[in-house]
Amino acid sequence: MNENVKNRVVTILFIIIIFGFSIINIVVKDTEISNTERRKLKQFSDINIKDINSGKLPDEIENYLMDQFVQRDTFRSIKTFFKLNILCQKENNGFFKVENNVHNLLYPLSSKNVLNTANKINNIYDTYLDETNNIFYTIVPDKNYYLADKSEYLKLDYNKLSNMLRENIDSNIEYIDIFDTVTATSYYNTDAHWSQEYLLDTAEKIAEKMNFKDRINSEFILKDYNKFYGTYYGQLADSSIEEDTLKYYSNDIIENAKVYNYETKQETKIYDEEKFNTSMDKYEFFLSGSTPLLKITNEFANNDKTLIVFRDSFASSLVPLFTEAYNNIYLVDIRYIKSELLKDYIDFKNADVLFMYSTLVINESGSLK
Amino acid sequence: MIFSSLTFLLYFLPIVLLLYYIVPKKMRNLVLFVASMAFYFFGEPKYIILMLLSIFFAYINAIFIEKSKKHKKLFLIISIVISLGLLVVFKYTDFIIENINMIFASNINLLRLALPIGISFYTFQVISYVIDVYNEKAKAQKNFLKFATYVSLFPQLIAGPIVRYTDIDKELENREYKVENFSQGVRRFVIGLAKKILIANVLGELITAFSNASEPSVLFYWLNGIAVTLQIYFDFSGYSDMAIGIGKMLGFSFPENFNYPYISKSITEFWRRWHITLSSWFRDYVYIPLGGNRVSKLKWLRNILIVWMLTGLWHGASWNFVIWGLLYGILLVIEKLGGLKILEKIPTFFSRIYVVLVVMLGFIIFNSTDLASIAQNLGGLIGIGNIPFANAESIFYLKDYISIILIGGIFSTPIIKNIITKIKEKNSKLVNILEPITLSVLLVLCISYLVDGSFNPFLYFRF
Known part of the structure; x- marks a missing residue:
């Protein structure tokens, strides 16, 4: 190829690329949501021309163009491939892959937030609980904990986190250590959460410590439900990662339990198939996802016991395994409801209480109210 | 925009x-x-x-x-x-x-x-x-x-x-409109875009990681210094490349602004290769009208310090920029008073190390928000504050960004350009075939980075 031909080829390729992408992006219809990133995409109608005065308009347009770019996922995958495989960088957008398992770079430990979690728990204890309650707390490790010790990735100082909570949470609240009940494979590959399939040991340990193990007698039947991509998949944008399979444990007790959502004022089931089919977050299959306050009622219970779980999303897949042991289980997420309001909904007298927070939430506990 | x-x-x-x-x-x-x-x-x-x-x-x-x-x-x-x-x-x-x-x-x-x-x-x-x-x-x-x-x-x-x-x-x-000029413009633009998006912006992420670091270490201070030095060069020269490239596409020939400044053997040479249009502007419209070097030594010294204080201030209304400018003014005076002769005598390797180190220290000052952070960021390089040499965090980020740092280091010198020129002398066909392919790949990669909403700051808001 001589210089003249090369110059023509360079010119033509450049024009094809910039005009081509421009035209394709104008012609192709916008999409509303990104299933891989589990979020709504910015729409042209979201752009407010009046924002030109505040200087926000360029960012708004750029965000719209990024969101609506044709084959957005493919281009994001190209970037991920280039970063991780060609440049051998360790992460993309703070996410990384270890043996087909996607992790989030969760670092460093925020002592301030750990103390904040302890204070919130103590505050609830002081406000609502007394000697009539059996009170426990447990820490749900995020999956980075199970990365090999000599892993090249940064992870939280889990010992420090546990010790800080132990030193600062009221001594009447007993700690249940569940770190050794799960392993690296207990978590979904493409999501932050653990898979219920591997939670029997965890449930058993908690039941034993809280003294309700003997009230769980029915067998759990493991069911294959569906394939899905979790939150982390879209964040890393690595198309080589395979889908996870959602499996869940069921039995007659769980099937017949009623779940009342105080926010929507609706009654649902423990496993919400509609949520799986309609929600961007497939993990919402368990107890319909994030919500301030739920009550699981087991009408077949042969006791009038109540369990109150202060929790984040990790509890959604674990707590259903406790259904048989209680007449009522309240699940409280104080990220979405002020703890002062709880007295209007829950009678704390004689209830078992479990504070159950993941290291993900503990380390970013600013949202606990 | x-x-x-x-x-x-x-x-x-x-x-x-x-x-x-x-x-x-x-x-x-x-x-x-x-x-x-x-x-x-x-x-x-x-x-x-x-x-x-x-x-x-x-x-x-x-x-x-x-x-x-x-x-x-x-x-x-x-x-x-x-x-x-x-x-x-x-x-x-x-x-x-x-x-x-x-x-x-x-x-x-x-x-x-x-x-x-x-x-x-x-x-x-x-x-x-x-x-x-x-x-x-x-x-x-x-x-x-x-x-x-x-x-x-x-x-x-x-x-x-x-x-x-x-x-x-x-x-x-x-x-004059020629396909040859347009094509050169495209090449220059795409190279500039790649310098900005694939190198400068990525190094910007490392600098952000440094500023959010939980524990300081000497290694992280050095990583920050190196990243800042490379980021500013690739960002600024990338932008100049894009400007020159678009100019060529439109039929203009803009002056060159950078010429591999990090291979300089003296600070005097560095400023002939760095932001050339700015230093020549100050030379022609401030230094020479003040009398340049055709005045008494004292006035000449004054002229140099005025020019470099103004050069610093031009970059931003803050004392760190004034200090940065004056640092260069003082070094240029020292070089003119005999330093250059010493630099000519010592092995090239050492004179280049001297320039790169001075430039890095300068850019740490340039990039610091206040006088306290200047002291902290410079002191950290030699472990002031009883900080460890390295920790898990700095080692992780070293591994994460080492490839970009190496690529930045290589592309801040003319090594690759010289290799391509030599290959072209022997086999121009091969280079002519590879050039459009490389440019297309770079352009698509840049678009991929932009679509992923990567870190894309605009460094010139304060200039």
């Missing part, structure tokens, strides 16, 4: 190129002027009037300077006062007030005016133009559209190079 955005790359640029090449040649300056106004308006609508005023006053004053032999100096002074006045008001007022408040313990309220993007660049262009007209190096442009097109020309409007009127006065009248 910045070049490294989808808005520019896939919409603004194609539309401008299309309009530019479909209208008759006579209309092309008009297209460029309208496009430049749109480009500026999109990001800075409030201050477009300010730029037009600056253009208008320079246009009128230059005509008066040319016509009025008697009062030409007066018109020159008026023009410079207006241009510099606008720059001082919008860029330096708060800095001046802060220092007055500090010295006199007063409590004057800050104006908190937003800095008009590109004001430092177009002010210098306008000043150089009226001075050139005054010195009869250039003829006053009678056509307002052509003059306004020169000052506001979007490729160089917000981040340089500082194009002098005499650089492109002939091209404003008549430009």
